[in-house]
Amino acid sequence: MTIQCNETHQPTLRSWVSSANADDNEFPIQNLPYGIFRRRGSSEQFRAGVAIGDQILDLRVAHAAGAFVAADAQTQAAVHAAVAGATLNPLMDLDAGAWSALRLALSRLLRSDCSAAQQALLTPCLVAQSDAEHALPAQIGDYTDFYTSIHHATAIGKLFRPDNPLLPNYKWVPIGYHGRASSIDVSGQQFRRPLGQTRAPDAEVPVFGPCKRLDYELEVGVFIGNGNALGEAIPMANAEAHVFGLCLLNDWSARDMQAWEYQPLGPFLAKNFASTISPWIVTLEALAPYRAGWTRDSADPQPLPYLDDAGLRDHGALDVQLEVLIQTPAMRSAGLAPHRLSLSNFRDSYWSVSQLVAHHTVNGCNLRGGDLLGSGTQSGPTPEAAGSLLELTAGGKQALTLPGGETRIFIQDGDTIIMRGSARRDGWPRIGFGEVAGTVLPARTVV
Helix, strand or coil: CCCCCCHHHCCCCCECCHHHHCCCCCCCCCCCCEEEEEECCCCCCCEEEEEECCEEEEHHHHHHCCCCCCCCHHHHHHHHHHCCCCCCHHHHCCCHHHHHHHHHHHHHHHECCCCHHHHHHHHHHEEEHHHEEEECCCCCCCEEEECCCHHHHHHHHHHHCCCCCCCCCCCCCCCEEECCCCCEEECCEEEECCEEEECCCCCCCCEEEECCCEECCEEEEEEECCCCCCCCCCCHHHHHHHEEEEEEEECCEEHHHHHHHCCCCCCCCCCCCCEEECCCEEECCCCHHHEECCCCCCCCCCCCHHHCCCCHHHHCEECEEEEEEEECHHHHHCCCCCEEEEEEEHHHCCCCHHHHHHHHHCCCCCCCCCCEEECCCCCCCCHHHCCCHHHHCCCCCCCEECCCCCEECCCCCCCEEEEEEEECCCCCCCEEEEEEEEEEECCCCCC
């Protein structure tokens, strides 16, 4: 696992797209994340784009205009894959070398020292982000959700097993379960409150109806690029070469349904009704300057050899700040901005991205381009860094007070949950993920 910065990361780079140079901008030229978009309200085909400032570079139009005619063969292959259809899967199926070549070509085309002729060629290829709507960036074939935050696992464990909050396998193996890919949607997703069975602690039989303890889970999504053959494993040293990039993920959870159904086989209806991701995929290459050392307390079990690597402890973690906000219907009506609920960081994860990939495939399981891995709820070491309402409200016992005097224990109908993420480092530009927003609608009528 070798991490290197190159000319695309230079902090001094500026773009001829002026909005990309603003200090508060999430998408400087050092970022260049990928997404799928079209003009809002149009009947255009969805297509690949790259975020730059407050604009999107339409890769299909740029390719048709001849922006990449002088590119090398590897870059040309990546461009052809990127514009091949309505998802990023063909680009994901290429290797890390092709991804890097395309990133370099895009960086050079969008830099402020690009020729006037090239700028004139590319300016008509820009679409304002405010004028765009997004689709899922990839066809997601499979979705696996992990449980990588020891702070979250311990906090949840204390609620249900005060004397033994952390199960003995947690520090030895990345825990995960197979989730539902068909109900994953992009930011802006609206979904009905789920229906299912619940059983009150003092009841003898369950009841059927809308869940009453709807929660969010703040997660980082890992999009797999080129996969592995069935029966072959991806070793730690090569794991990140199979990762196309990261997004933000809200894995909505019906806590009361989950408590009744999860034993002995784990989550089912409590988790499969909706998951929401951000529209932009930030590549691992863009995040190279924002690496952090991956640590494991010396008193804890150290990773088994297949989960260890020479570079892991030096730069295996990612310093990505994660934020959760809420906006209720009353707040919207009053013109109040979304209210922050928590602030945490992905670097506090107990298991790394490379370990998730290596563990997922060590038994010969084949990953494919577009597969999505969820990190599990990302909570930090302090109470205010909790990544779910279940933690923030101490299992529903302590209500949160919001601006305007409202209180929340769990999510109510009409509430919008917003998640944001950004990588920061002194002397370097901020690399943003955009935001992932989802709104809960009333449950359908039970007949």
